[in-house]
Amino acid sequence: MRTAVIRVGVDAAGELTSDRYADGIRQLRGLGYQVVAPPSQTPPGHRREIEVVVQTADPGALADTVAAAAGTAFGTDCTAGVMTFVSRGTDDDVLGVLAGFGLAGVVHRSSTPDGELVTVTLPATEQDRVPESRVHTALVSALNSEVRLVFG
Numbered sequence: 001m002r003t004a005v006i007r008v009g010v011d012a013a014g015e016l017t018s019d020r021y022a023d024g025i026r027q028l029r030g031l032g033y034q035v036v037a038p039p040s041q042t043p044p045g046h047r048r049e050i051e052v053v054v055q056t057a058d059p060g061a062l063a064d065t066v067a068a069a070a071g072t073a074f075g076t077d078c079t080a081g082v083m084t085f086v087s088r089g090t091d092d093d094v095l096g097v098l099a100g101f102g103l104a105g106v107v108h109r110s111s112t113p114d115g116e117l118v119t120v121t122l123p124a125t126e127q128d129r130v131p132e133s134r135v136h137t138a139l140v141s142a143l144n145s146e147v148r149l150v151f152g
Contacts, residue, residue, distance in 0.1 A: 024074035
């Protein structure tokens with residue numbers, strides 16, 4: 001599973017009081033969500049946004065669930081915003097990046113004198129569908145390791 005960070009706009013209308021905002025955060029935490037939020041005094045209401053950190057295999061579906069839970073907790077129309085991922089350099093991170101491109105592959109790790117080499121084998125049929133450079137760049141960014149892509 002990957003660790004997703006889902007941003008949620010909680011007060012677009014700027015109507016929440018500081019106390020109600022703090023109570024909404026407490027309610028979400030009480031439901032088991034890991035919430036990262038600025039103090040209730042800042043920023044101004046119309047820009048209030050929280051981040052919810054979740055472990056998930058299906059982040060797309062979870063974003064709507066998190067926004068709905070926030071809507072109930074805050075009593076406002078909450079909207080899911082940008083989603084990012086925390087990467088620890090695991091095979092799950094590799095598979096998650098590949099899934100973002102609609103790909104599935106096989107991960108092999110080996111040691112080199114310069115560090116770790118991650119070889120990702122993808123089906124040859126995918127070589128023309130997704131630009132290799134985009135996949136490679138995303139994997140290197142997620143892993144902070146040397147990555148080789150093999151099509152075959």
